[in-house]
Amino acid sequence: MSSSTTNDTPAPRPHQGRRAVISREDLMAAALKLVGPHRSVSTLSLREVAREAGIAPNSFYRHFRDVDELAVTLINQAGSALRQIIGEARTRATSERSVVRSSVEAFMEQLRADQKYLHLLLREGTVGSDAFKQAVETQLGFFEEELCQDLIRLAALKHTGIYQPQLVARAITRLVFTMGAMAMDMPEEKHPALVDQVETMVRMIILGTQSMAQADSSL
Amino acid sequence: MSSSTTNDTPAPRPHQGRRAVISREDLMAAALKLVGPHRSVSTLSLREVAREAGIAPNSFYRHFRDVDELAVTLINQAGSALRQIIGEARTRATSERSVVRSSVEAFMEQLRADQKYLHLLLREGTVGSDAFKQAVETQLGFFEEELCQDLIRLAALKHTGIYQPQLVARAITRLVFTMGAMAMDMPEEKHPALVDQVETMVRMIILGTQSMAQADSSL
DNA sequence: CGCGATAATATACATTTGTATATATAACTG
DNA sequence: CAGTTATATATACAAATGTATATTATCGCG
Known part of the structure; x- marks a missing residue:
């Protein structure tokens, strides 16, 4: 138990290959936009978050293993x-x-x-x-x-x-x-x-x- | 606000027609069986409850308008x-x-x-x-x-x-x-x-x- | 330029869901 | 015994979801 936030950002690599047009943070922002008094994170679907972020459903996997x-x-x-x-x-x-x-x-x-x-x-x-x-x-x-x-x-x-x-x-x-x-x-x-x-x-x-x-x- | 429990049991009518083989209580029991530390009621699906209770999905509507x-x-x-x-x-x-x-x-x-x-x-x-x-x-x-x-x-x-x-x-x-x-x-x-x-x-x-x-x- | 690597997309598929429509079944009434 | 009515089922369908596979696009490097 060293730090409060687990630093799971994989460090911006010297991106060889196509540059990422979307980041983990963008996905997190998209998910945040969807939650509210009537919506809980645990009910968000992968596709929904991807839609909100403007990416293809499968692209989600590049950033997180799942919505959890x-x-x-x-x-x-x-x-x-x-x-x-x-x-x-x-x-x-x-x-x-x-x-x-x-x-x-x-x-x-x-x-x-x-x-x-x-x-x-x-x-x-x-x-x-x-x-x-x-x-x-x-x-x-x-x-x-x-x-x-x-x-x-x-x-x-x-x-x-x-x-x-x-x-x-x-x-x-x-x-x-x-x-x-x-x-x-x-x-x-x-x-x-x-x-x-x-x-x-x-x-x-x-x-x-x-x-x-x-x-x-x-x- | 008169009573604590809203008495929504519609009183056992002198059932004309086919007798009910399943009751609201049976459905509630089935739903209860499904919830637990890892499962919340709000995520229960109508079909799931019906399946647990052993009835056809549509029969659910005879007892409740929806899972909510x-x-x-x-x-x-x-x-x-x-x-x-x-x-x-x-x-x-x-x-x-x-x-x-x-x-x-x-x-x-x-x-x-x-x-x-x-x-x-x-x-x-x-x-x-x-x-x-x-x-x-x-x-x-x-x-x-x-x-x-x-x-x-x-x-x-x-x-x-x-x-x-x-x-x-x-x-x-x-x-x-x-x-x-x-x-x-x-x-x-x-x-x-x-x-x-x-x-x-x-x-x-x-x-x-x-x-x-x-x-x-x-x- | 060409080549490899990474990121993103397209298409597809099997599941599951809620519900609409139609039909069968059982009980009470006359 | 019909007839009526509440109850349950069967079938069907469109929508949405997670994910597998294949393809395309874009960058850096030699």
């Missing part, structure tokens, strides 16, 4: 992109209160701006092939890990205890993602209220773990 | 069945501690015993048609509602405050279901550890809402 492989690549890409954005939002904020708020806000904002891209992580982790599900799980694991470190850091900084930070990170991550998935089916004007709700939920968890830490240390 | 309608019925059935089980577990327990524990345990036990049935509520709420998603959302809403009443009742009983019980109920419900979905891809021997984790998560949320209620009342 494309989907996994897409998931990894979406995961690292989102993690970078959330990470930036987190470092901008300093106090605990604003860390929670700005992280959740950044998440939801990204949701609003780029629904297609987040779909993969939010909704499709539960259906599809094993490789598919595991890719989503891996990305969520990265989120948990980063959040966990942040929680520990913040607890030390503010001298508040934290009970089982790993568990806390997992609960928060899953909750935020689940609520994000809900938001995607709601009209945008309801998003602010939902951000508030999610923030409160997260704060409850944090308060809870702090209470448990106190109880634990006073034994 | 069958899926929605299945979801409703799964929802009310699970709610009943959890409800029984809840009434058996009295103290707050055991309410949390036994509810989570009942949920996970049901998960272990009858994976097929829970799949619908756990994993398929995010993909599929609108009717599909809304059916799952409705069932989850019922869970939230019942849990909310329980939380209020318990808070009054134990004289602990509760801040925004509706939000608490939603957070707990979503979290438990999400973790349940995770469990379905894990070997069974890891389930006990997961039950402990989920229980801790729930307890954190409850502790958190109690803290917030105290802070709120001391203004």
